[in-house]
Every structure is written in C-alpha cells, then in structure tokens.
Amino acid sequence: MWVRTIVVVLVALVGRAGADDLRTAQQHLDAGVALYGAGNFADARVELAAAQVLAPDKPNPYRWLALVDVRLGDCASALVHIESFAARVAADDARLGELVRLRDQCRSIGHIRVVSSPTGATVRVDQRATPMMTPADLALSVGSHVIVVGKPGFESVTQTVEAHAAGVDEAMFTLPVAAVAEPHHRWWLWTTIGVGVVAIAAGTTYALTRGRDDPRLPPIACDATGCR
Amino acid sequence: MPVRWLALLAVVGCGGDGDPCGATAGTCATIRVTSTGIARVDSLELDVSYGDGHGTAITMLAAPAALPVETGVALDVTLPVGLGVVVAGRLDGQVLGTGFAATELAGGATLVVAIEPPAMVCVATGTYCGGDKVAGDPETLYRCGAQGMAYARGACASGCQIGTNRDDTCYGGGPRCTTGTRYCGGDKVDGDPRTLYTCQADGTGVTSEACVNRCEVVAGHPDTCR
Numbered sequence: 324m325w326v327r328t329i330v331v332v333l334v335a336l337v338g339r340a341g342a343d344d345l346r347t348a349q350q351h352l353d354a355g356v357a358l359y360g361a362g363n364f365a366d367a368r369v370e371l372a373a374a375q376v377l378a379p380d381k382p383n384p385y386r387w388l389a390l391v392d393v394r395l396g397d398c399a400s401a402l403v404h405i406e407s408f409a410a411r412v413a414a415d416d417a418r419l420g421e422l423v424r425l426r427d428q429c430r431s432i433g434h435i436r437v438v439s440s441p442t443g444a445t446v447r448v449d450q451r452a453t454p455m456m457t458p459a460d461l462a463l464s465v466g467s468h469v470i471v472v473g474k475p476g477f478e479s480v481t482q483t484v485e486a487h488a489a490g491v492d493e494a495m496f497t498l499p500v501a502a503v504a505e506p507h508h509r510w511w512l513w514t515t516i517g518v519g520v521v522a523i524a525a526g527t528t529y530a531l532t533r534g535r536d537d538p539r540l541p542p543i544a545c546d547a548t549g550c551r
Numbered sequence: 552m553p554v555r556w557l558a559l560l561a562v563v564g565c566g567g568d569g570d571p572c573g574a575t576a577g578t579c580a581t582i583r584v585t586s587t588g589i590a591r592v593d594s595l596e597l598d599v600s601y602g603d604g605h606g607t608a609i610t611m612l613a614a615p616a617a618l619p620v621e622t623g624v625a626l627d628v629t630l631p632v633g634l635g636v637v638v639a640g641r642l643d644g645q646v647l648g649t650g651f652a653a654t655e656l657a658g659g660a661t662l663v664v665a666i667e668p669p670a671m672v673c674v675a676t677g678t679y680c681g682g683d684k685v686a687g688d689p690e691t692l693y694r695c696g697a698q699g700m701a702y703a704r705g706a707c708a709s710g711c712q713i714g715t716n717r718d719d720t721c722y723g724g725g726p727r728c729t730t731g732t733r734y735c736g737g738d739k740v741d742g743d744p745r746t747l748y749t750c751q752a753d754g755t756g757v758t759s760e761a762c763v764n765r766c767e768v769v770a771g772h773p774d775t776c777r
Contacts, residue, residue: 356753357726357754360725360726360753360754360755361725361726361754362712362722362725362741393715393716393717394714394715395715396715398716425716428716429716432716447670448670448671451668451669451670451671452588452667452668452670455670462671463671537612537613537616538616538617538618538619538620538621539571539620539621539622540571540594540595540610540611540612540620540621540622541571541610541611541622542571542572542579542610542622542623542624542625543597543599543608543610543622543623543624543625544624544625544626544627545599545601545604545606545608545624545625545626545627545628546604546626546627546628547604547627547628548606549604549605549606549607550597550599550606550607550608550624551606551608
C-alpha cells in the first residue's frame with residue numbers, strides 16, 4: 324500500500340506542474356469517493372491524499388479523508404482533517420454537522436494496546452471477560468478502566484489505565500510465576516481425606532438437588548412463521 | 552482415582568435423566584448451555600436463525616438451576632438447514648451472559664453454547680456484526696436489544712462490515728446499484744438486510760422502507776418487502 328501511496332502522490336506532484344491541477348484533483352477525489360463507497364478504505368485514502376496534495380485549499384478532500392480515517396480506526400488523523408475542513412468552509416456549511424458528530428465520537432474513544440510477558444494471557448476489562456489474548460488492542464470509552472491480565476501458571480496482574488480521546492496508549496503487564504505449593508510428605512493421608520470429603524459433598528449435593536434443580540428447560544418450536 | 556471422582560461429579564452436575572427434545576415431534580436440536588463464569592440461570596432467551604426463517608423465544612425454569620442447562624429447538628422446516636442460535640442466560644430478569652453456536656442441521660443434533668458476560672456492551676438499537684460487541688455469526692447483522700441481547704436482522708451475502716463509530720452494516724458488494732431502484736441492504740447497497748433502500752447516483756442507498764418481516768432479493772427486479 325505504501326508503494327502505491329508514494330506512486331500516486333508522486334504522480335499528483337508531477338501533475339501539479341501541469342495546467343489543470345484542480346481537474347486532476349477532482350479525478351482523484353472521485354476515485355477516492357468511489358473506493359470509499361466500495362468499502363475499500365485503504366485505497367480510498369491513497370486517492371484522497373493525492374487530491375488533497377493537488378488542491379490543498381479545497382475543503383472536500385479533507386472531509387472525505389476524515390470520513391475514511393474514521394473507518395480505518397485512525398481517529399487522531401480524522402480530527403486533524405476535520406479541523407482542516409472546518410477552517411476552509413463557512414460556519415453554516417451543511418456538511419459541518421456530520422463532521423462535528425464524528426469529532427465528538429472520536430473524542431469519546433481511546434485505544435489501549437495491552438501487552439504482557441508472557442504473551443497469550445486473557446484480558447478482563449472492568450470486571451468483564453473479553454475474548455482477546457495479549458497482545459490485544461482495545462477500543463474503550465475515554466476515562467479510567469480496570470484491566471486484569473491472567474494466565475494459568477502465573478499470578479494475575481491488575482492495572483487501572485486511562486483511555487485518552489483519540490489516543491493510542493500501551494499498558495504492559497509482567498506476570499509473576501505463580502508460587503508452587505510444597506508437596507506434603509504424607510500425601511496418601513491427605514489424598515484419602517480429600518477423596519472422602521469429595522464423596523460426602525457429592526452425595527449431599529446430589530441428594531439435596533435431585534428433583535429440585537432440574538437443568539432442562541421446555542423446548543421451543545420454530546416454523547416458517549417464527550418461534551414459540 | 553481423581554479422574555473417577557471427576558466423572559462422578561460430572562454426572563451429578565448433569566442432574567436430569569431425559570432429553571429436552573424427547574417429547575417433541577420432528578427435527579429437534581438440543582441446546583446445551585454452559586459457562587465458565589456464570590453459575591445459575593432461571594430462563595433462556597433464544598434468537599434462532601434457520602435458513603430464511605428467524606424467531607425469538609424465551610423458555611423458563613420453575614426455579615434457578617446451575618449450568619449447564621439444556622433446552623431444545625424443534626424445527627418444522629425442510630432439511631438440511633443452517634441453524635444459528637444466540638442464547639442469553641437470565642436470572643431475575645437480568646441478562647448474565649450471551650453466546651452463540653451454529654451448525655448445518657440434517658437431523659437431530661446437540662449445540663453447545665457457551666455464554667459469558669459481554670466484554671463490551673452494545674448500544675441498544677444499534678446494528679452489529681456477530682462477534683462485534685454481540686454474540687453471533689460474523690456474517691450476520693444483528694440489532695442490539697436490552698442488556699446486550701442480539702436479534703438477527705439477516706445474513707449478509709457479501710459480508711458484514713464493522714463500522715468505526717457508526718453502525719455495522721451488510722456490505723453491498725460495491726457501488727453497482729441502478730439509480731432510483733430499490734434494494735435490500737447488502738444487495739448492491741450497504742445496509743440492513745431487513746430494510747429497503749433507494750439507490751442514489753453515488754452508489755449509496757437511502758432508506759426507503761423498513762420491512763416488517765423480511766426483505767426479499769429479486770434477481771433482475773427491484774427488491775421488495777415480504
């Protein structure tokens with residue numbers, strides 16, 4: 324992608340020497356908008372950047388760059404483009420409302436990259452489990468969050484991190500190896516006691532819960548009209 | 552020896568001695584709900600997608616029960632059929648966790664659905680691809696309901712795209728719609744598969760009509776609500 328970026332921008336700069344920069348810029352802008360509509364945000368950004376280089380005084384390339392940067396998850400760049408757009412249009416420009424909303428959204432989210440040693444640890448955020456393993460990128464609301472990183476064989480580590488508006492911060496977790504309990508010399512005694520306790524507990528649980536804690540729920544029926 | 556005890560405890564934990572599908576006629580899938588972090592539930596809410604069909608239902612216990620619990624989904628449809636089930640486990644009216652499982656159903660089957668508290672809660676009424684803040688199929692668009700339960704809007708034929716700071720949407724496959732023609736979301740225009748959009752000159756769609764039941768893609772003709 325970088326090669327393509329360089330090529331397109333160079334073509335744009337060379338094209339600057341020509342007589343009709345604005346027409347070329349419009350072509351790049353149109354191509355960028357079409358790619359944006361197709362969901363190809365990375366290539367759209369390349370075309371829009373070329374349009375912006377050729378027509379730096381025009382507001383529209385900044386607007387589309389802001390839109391595409393948001394789709395690419397780059398709120399920091401989007402905020403810059405929003406300000407650039409706002410500086411080039413009248414205060415009552417109809418397109419400002421959309422970008423102001425985008426700006427407010429960007430300012431309410433921050434990214435935290437959670438890394439750990441060792442890697443492959445589970446991540447909990449604000450007492451909720453996530454499906455992510457370290458290293459993990461989290462998009463969180465701006466403010467403080469409690470992150471717990473854990474892995475079997477290691478002690479869990481808790482940190483309170485701050486997500487900054489449109490920011491990308493890193494939180495490093497070093498997990499200490501969990502202490503291993505010293506084996507008791509009379510292992511057979513404790514094994515016998517343990518087995519006895521488990522047997523009593525299992526029997527008691529079974530007796531107390533049988534018939535009361537039925538884990539089967541009535542089935543539901545679905546047909547062409549829905550489920551009941 | 553410890554292994555034998557674990558086996559015994561597993562049997563005790565299963566408790567019941569019957570099949571939740573046992574009393575139903577026709578094809579029935581057993582839904583076994585497990586969790587590592589949730590202890591007990593008193594009801595399950597299921598959002599069931601089966602082929603072109605979709606439905607939501609709640610099934611309740613007489614008293615809270617420890618997980619795992621089981622229920623059944625009896626289907627009166629032509630087999631084989633793709634079956635996707637989003638499950639929310641509730642206790643005292645509160646959703647404790649959600650999960651999803653899917654299978655290609657050709658006869659009786661058992662789906663194991665692991666429910667866990669969501670890491671990041673979806674915004675009610677927003678639309679999300681499965682796996683993006685809601686439990687579900689990554690290629691299906693869902694609407695976020697109360698307490699994070701997801702309700703399927705429909706499968707995305709060209710893929711479900713996750714939006715940044717905006718609703719997720721079914722990808723339309725690129726700007727190739729005919730201006731002025733109506734399309735279901737995900738069919739040549741980005742959008743919700745249960746909404747009709749009118750194609751604009753720039754290849755995007757503007758909302759034309761929200762379908763009560765479903766939006767039908769008609770090859771070679773304008774799409775329509777059914």
